[in-house]
Amino acid sequence: MRKIVLPGDLVATNSKVAGQGTYVENGKVYAKYLGLLDKDETQVRVIPLKGKYIPTAGDMVVGITKEVTANGWFVNINSPYQAFLPLMENPEYKSNKKPNEVLDIGDAIIARVLNVDPNMKVTLTMKDKMCHPIRLGRIVAINPARVPRVIGKKGSMIKMLKNELGIQIVVGQNGLIWLNGDAKKISIVEEAIYMIEEEAHTEGLTDRVAEFIKRRKGDVEAKTNS
Amino acid sequence: MLKPKLIVDGKRLDGRAFDELRPIKIEADVLKRADGSCYIEMGKNKVLAAVYGPRELHPRHLQDPSKAIIRYRYNMAAFSVEERRRPGPDRRSIEISKVSKEVFEAVIMKELFPRSAIDIFVEVLQADAGSRAAGINAASVALIDAGIPVKGIVTSVAVAKVDGQLVLDPMKEEDYYGEADLPIAFLIRNGKIESITLLQMDGRMTKDEIKRVIELAKKGVMEIYRLQRDAIMRKFMVEEDEG
Numbered sequence: 001m002r003k004i005v006l007p008g009d010l011v012a013t014n015s016k017v018a019g020q021g022t023y024v025e026n027g028k029v030y031a032k033y034l035g036l037l038d039k040d041e042t043q044v045r046v047i048p049l050k051g052k053y054i055p056t057a058g059d060m061v062v063g064i065t066k067e068v069t070a071n072g073w074f075v076n077i078n079s080p081y082q083a084f085l086p087l088m089e090n091p092e093y094k095s096n097k098k099p100n101e102v103l104d105i106g107d108a109i110i111a112r113v114l115n116v117d118p119n120m121k122v123t124l125t126m127k128d129k130m131c132h133p134i135r136l137g138r139i140v141a142i143n144p145a146r147v148p149r150v151i152g153k154k155g156s157m158i159k160m161l162k163n164e165l166g167i168q169i170v171v172g173q174n175g176l177i178w179l180n181g182d183a184k185k186i187s188i189v190e191e192a193i194y195m196i197e198e199e200a201h202t203e204g205l206t207d208r209v210a211e212f213i214k215r216r217k218g219d220v221e222a223k224t225n226s
Numbered sequence: 227m228l229k230p231k232l233i234v235d236g237k238r239l240d241g242r243a244f245d246e247l248r249p250i251k252i253e254a255d256v257l258k259r260a261d262g263s264c265y266i267e268m269g270k271n272k273v274l275a276a277v278y279g280p281r282e283l284h285p286r287h288l289q290d291p292s293k294a295i296i297r298y299r300y301n302m303a304a305f306s307v308e309e310r311r312r313p314g315p316d317r318r319s320i321e322i323s324k325v326s327k328e329v330f331e332a333v334i335m336k337e338l339f340p341r342s343a344i345d346i347f348v349e350v351l352q353a354d355a356g357s358r359a360a361g362i363n364a365a366s367v368a369l370i371d372a373g374i375p376v377k378g379i380v381t382s383v384a385v386a387k388v389d390g391q392l393v394l395d396p397m398k399e400e401d402y403y404g405e406a407d408l409p410i411a412f413l414i415r416n417g418k419i420e421s422i423t424l425l426q427m428d429g430r431m432t433k434d435e436i437k438r439v440i441e442l443a444k445k446g447v448m449e450i451y452r453l454q455r456d457a458i459m460r461k462f463m464v465e466e467d468e469g
């Protein structure tokens with residue numbers, strides 16, 4: 001099991017191995033936030049247990065439109081920083097339409113972070129086959145630090161969820177997850193996601209979640225038959 | 227009122243030794259709605275700290291394009307002292323908020339979150355001398371609980387001079403009737419004291435006494451540091467066991 005480290009804990013004495021979640025002072029590497037220590041010969045990382053979503057270029061996010069302007073939309077991406085989606089980055093926009101006819105306040109979207117400038121001005125794009133406005137389904141919010149576990153190693157967790165229940169899932173890096181499909185199945189996945197969030201730093205999670213889903217699927221079928 | 231004898235037979239009024247802390251209880255992550263939180267009891271002090279952020283900062287003219295700004299609010303509840311205290315900030319709590327904010331300015335990695343704000347709220351529910359130190363200890367745990375990047379853990383304690391004797395972590399009577407009171411905070415990294423992040427004093431002490439005070443405070447602070455660590459570890463170990 002990985003060790004929990006607190007900020008300021010010494011994690012390495014060779015500054016070359018310093019990775020994510022660490023800082024270097026006088027050649028020594030310290031943890032910079034609360035997290036789990038992930039250490040090997042080439043790199044030392046601290047995997048955060050808590051914290052806000054800080055956008056990086058290339059991230060897939062789920063957002064909610066907060067403001068419509070003449071040049072685009074301001075989108076809340078569950079982060080300290082609001083994002084901007086320019087008109088030209090939304091393929092649904094045509095010059096004969098008004099921006100609010102394409103996306104209005106409160107509309108949810110799946111978008112990709114195009115760029116984050118040094119002042120943390122975030123630009124989004126929807127020119128991607130994964131991106132589209134959300135009109136159906138459900139959005140589930142979790143702690144952004146737990147997103148990697150919902151995805152699993154090389155997508156193993158998310159693949160398992162999709163295969164077991166045959167619903168659409170898009171995991172935003174910002175901790176918002178879009179689910180679409182049969183309402184009962186969505187409810188099962190929602191519960192499973194909360195379970196993953198709760199037990200994010202335990203071993204053998206994928207197997208336990210698979211078991212949980214099989215059990216819940218059985219419950220639902222038993223109910224419909226009776 | 228006549229000043230009572232504060233030291234009787236080499237012991238303090240509550241029977242403590244000169245270098246002994248009051249009993250301390252710390253619990254992390256007590257508030258659901260805050261990003262990070264902590265409840266601390268240091269003797270009869272009861273203090274609650276909540277941390278929010280980094281979050282969007284409004285109005286915009288307060289934003290700093292190069293780093294996050296930190297806001298610290300130290301507030302005493304109306305019922306925290308014997309005589310009802312008028313609610314709202316006063317001269318004393320504004321000063322404490324300012325110096326405590328400066329403690330955390332030095333340890334939070336503000337440059338990582340330009341244009342945002344980190345809010346720290348410290349509510350004193352019951353006060354009994356050394357509430358600013360208790361507030362700083364709680365805020366430090368709450369910041370770590372919120373997952374905010376910091377250089378290390380900040381730990382604070384007060385030392386007083388009563389009846390000519392230096393005593394660690396004074397209680398109300400010692401603070402009130404004593405000759406001097408010196409709250410101090412340290413940045414502790416990897417179990418070692420790195421720097422002093424707060425030092426105030428009222429009353430008078432000699433240069434030699436100050437040196438001894440700092441040594442005494444260092445000893446007390448290391449004990450509190452261990453309790454702060456335990457509080458966070460306990461919280462996250464429990465989460466792991468559930469699985």
